[in-house]
Amino acid sequence: MKFTGFKNEDFNVFNIDGLDERMEALKLTIRPKLEALGQHFAPTLSTLTGEEMFFHVAKHARRTINPPKDTWVAIGNSNRGYKMLPHFQIGLWETHVFIWFAVIYESPIKEAFGEKLKLDINYIEEIIPEHFVWSGDHTKPGAIEHEKMNIGELSEMFERVMGVKKAEILCGLHLGKEKVLNMKAEDVISTIDDTFRKLLPLYQLAQQSSK
16 A cells, blocks of 8 residues: 555544544554555665664554554564564654654663663764654653753653663654644655654664664
């Protein structure tokens, strides 16, 4: 399937009551688009990283009561899974699309990566675009703009990744719903591509942390 852009109905899925009802709508509307994005970007990221990359669309299989409030496709260097690995994500909440590089709490390199980030903090502050955002928890929709964080706040976030079991690091771009609805499919693709290229240095630092 070719990616055709995000529509109102994609975001409206998260207003549907009931686990089964929301999952059914999610599978019909959003999941095919995430599959298309995964198929498009896995080869691109394979070329950029020099590693074979595989995409995984969130299945939300463990949910028994609460319907998902967001969904995504993740791209990492294993066909078995992605949660323990540094990876890239494209997904959406009711309010926005997110494009992330992520090291989440399951990752065994989390502490080493936090240490690496702190050592290279001046480099990171310089290379991350001001309009990009950071998050320490992939289960929450909020994030803080890079331009609003000083060195001390970045350092504190990196230290938290090193010392707090559930702490995570996600960096990337949020695209508000209204903006995305006015973007052509090729513009969304281009924006994701540009974002991943700018996040590549973080992936490379994470890979160095795993050695």
